[in-house]
Amino acid sequence: MKAKVSRGNGFRGVLEYVFGPGEHDQPGRAEIVGGNLSSTTPRELAAEFAASRRQRLEVKNPVWHCSLALPKGERLDSNAWHKVCERHLQNMGFAVDNHMWVAVRHSDTDYDHVHLIVSRIGLDGTLWHGRNDVRVAIESTQTLEREFGLRLTPGLNSEPEHPKKTKGEAAKRARTGQASLKERMQSILNRAMQVCISSFRDAESVGI
Numbered sequence: 001m002k003a004k005v006s007r008g009n010g011f012r013g014v015l016e017y018v019f020g021p022g023e024h025d026q027p028g029r030a031e032i033v034g035g036n037l038s039s040t041t042p043r044e045l046a047a048e049f050a051a052s053r054r055q056r057l058e059v060k061n062p063v064w065h066c067s068l069a070l071p072k073g074e075r076l077d078s079n080a081w082h083k084v085c086e087r088h089l090q091n092m093g094f095a096v097d098n099h100m101w102v103a104v105r106h107s108d109t110d111y112d113h114v115h116l117i118v119s120r121i122g123l124d125g126t127l128w129h130g131r132n133d134v135r136v137a138i139e140s141t142q143t144l145e146r147e148f149g150l151r152l153t154p155g156l157n158s159e160p161e162h163p164k165k166t167k168g169e170a171a172k173r174a175r176t177g178q179a180s181l182k183e184r185m186q187s188i189l190n191r192a193m194q195v196c197i198s199s200f201r202d203a204e205s206v207g208i
Contacts, residue, residue: 001070001145001153003088003137008063011049011117015042018104018115033114034082034103036096045102045117052100052119056127062120064130066092066137069113071151081105081114084144089118091140092133098122 008014019030019042032040039045053062068088070076076084085103089096101118120128130136135156142155 001068001141001150003066003068003141005064005066005133005137007061007120008065009061011053011063011119012042012046014063014065014115014117015045018106018117029106029108031078031105031107032102033078033105034085035101037100037102049100049117049119052121052123055123055125056121059121059127064116064118064120064128064133066116066118067113068116068141069111071153072110074151075107075112076148078105080148084148085114085116087147088137088140088144089116091143092130092136094118094128095122098124098126099128 021029037045037048039048053059056062066088068084081103086096089099089101094101099119099122101116103114103116105112105114120130122128138156141153144150145152
């Protein structure tokens with residue numbers, strides 16, 4: 001499972017996006033699978049979220065948006081997604097009964113995924129700061145995979161994979177001193193993984 005997080009200053013815009021037809025132009029692709037709001041349209045949901053925003057008008061970015069995507073071919077039903085989303089918010093430090101939120105599922109791609117839109121402003125006026133939320137979100141997905149029996153994916157502290165060499169590859173390397181194409185491609189993938197991990201850590205260090 002992969003998580004992507006962002007913050008914003010307007011609920012209506014992100015809601016219009018997640019309820020829109022998407023790049024594949026498929027109306028009706030969005031399904032609400034969780035949350036504590038009663039509305040079902042972007043306009044009505046934005047109006048509900050506004051109730052929390054009015055409590056802390058000085059907060060510039062009250063919107064927390066997080067997408068959770070499963071690996072290609074893996075799927076969850078709506079009820080399971082609701083449980084996963086609620087647990088993820090708890091892992092992030094949200095009190096799910098105090099912060100307004102909605103979870104919208106998209107199933108129009110090969111990657112079953114949901115979008116979580118949450119108000120950082122609690123109904124009691126408290127503000128969720130969510131420090132290091134990039135790292136915490138990734139760590140949460142690792143926990144969710146184990147808790148819900150999902151396919152395990154690499155995390156921030158995962159070691160790069162080193163595939164076993166075939167006898168032919170080992171003999172060629174011993175003979176020529178050169179890595180095989182398979183080994184060179186794996187090396188490129190490992191470096192790319194490390195760049196991604198470094199990017200997450202850099203983002204964490206500046207508090208994104």
